[in-house]
Amino acid sequence: MKLKFGVLGYGHITKKAMIPALKTSNYAKLEMIGSCTTKNREGFGTYEEVLLNKNIDAVYIALPIGLHEEWAIKAAKAGKHVLVEKSSTTSYESAKKMVDVCKKNDVRIMEGFMFKYHPQHQKVNKIIKEGVLGDLLSFNGTFGSPFWDEKSIRFDRKLGGGILNEALCYPISASMMIFDEIPESVFCKLQKYSKLDNVDIKADIIFNYSNGKTAHCSSSFGAAYLSTYSVWGVKSYLNLTRAYTVMPNTTTKIYLLNEKDEMDKIIINSVDQTELMVDMFCKTINNRLNCDLESELLNQARVMEAARLSDKEERLVKISEIK
Secondary structure (H helix, E strand, C coil), X not given: CCEEEEEECCCHHHHHHHHHHXXXXXXXXXXXXXXXXXXXXXXXXXXXXXXXXXXXXXXXECCCHHHHHHXXXXXXXXXXXXXXXXXXXXCHHHHHHHHHHHHHCCCCEEEECHHHHCHHXXXXXXXXXXXXXXXXXXXXXXXXXXCCCCCCHHHCHHHCCCHHHHHHHHHHHHHHHHHXXXXXXXXXXXXXXXXXXXXXXXXXXXXXXXXXXXXXXXXXXXXXXXXXXXXXECCCEEEECCCCCCCCCCCEEEEEECCCCCEEEEEECCCCHHXXXXXXXXXXXXXXXXXXXXXXXXXXXXXXXXXXXHHHHCCCEEHHHCC
């Protein structure tokens, strides 16, 4: 049986990615859309009306990050499973509260990092597990764009905007995915924009992982578009040139250094990574998969909190400090 979804928020990602995915998924069905601007159209309503709809099993929350906690908690109390767009929220304390309320109401919650479900990353993990790269040394991830609209909520610090929550979260998540662990410590530097309430517009992070592994993650607004990561091992090196935002009709490429010191190109066929994410969420809800969605959300929020503390206090922060 398909999981029936309500959507809170009718912005760009909802229109371009989530609604098409819900319409084509074999495990999900779009039931209703909550919008503050188009609520009088057929199939639309207010956010509250979505949560009151007894036919809806789960909600996808695509509101400004600063509103995620409020509506995730309301959804959980209404008995709806929660798929919340990244970043899940603005602090570790907020993330813990969201997860606690979901557990008390016997619903699941997941942070919507669509990119993680693209098969190119499964291929990367297979290459790593087969020992092609050897022992891993470092990860380098970059995600930035020319985007610059000072009226956008992405530049509204009070609504959870800023480069850390909006973009740097991607390579941070990717580094943990590749190393299959959370880092031990972080040093973060956020560049602020004084004209917009000191919202962060550029960010650099260095993570220390176990056994001497490191990760460098960088993001910026108002820059050449990059959506990449690379992994360096003692034997070889690989690079993805389209790591995070991938359209459904786009093939991706993994470049792998071979024994001749040349880059082999591995082609990954086009998929809809949003649909794959939705399918995984639904299968977990229906007990077809056993995934610890809540721990993944909390680990990401904990590392993000350590990054904020590092920037604020201008020092290296151990992840163990964030409790």
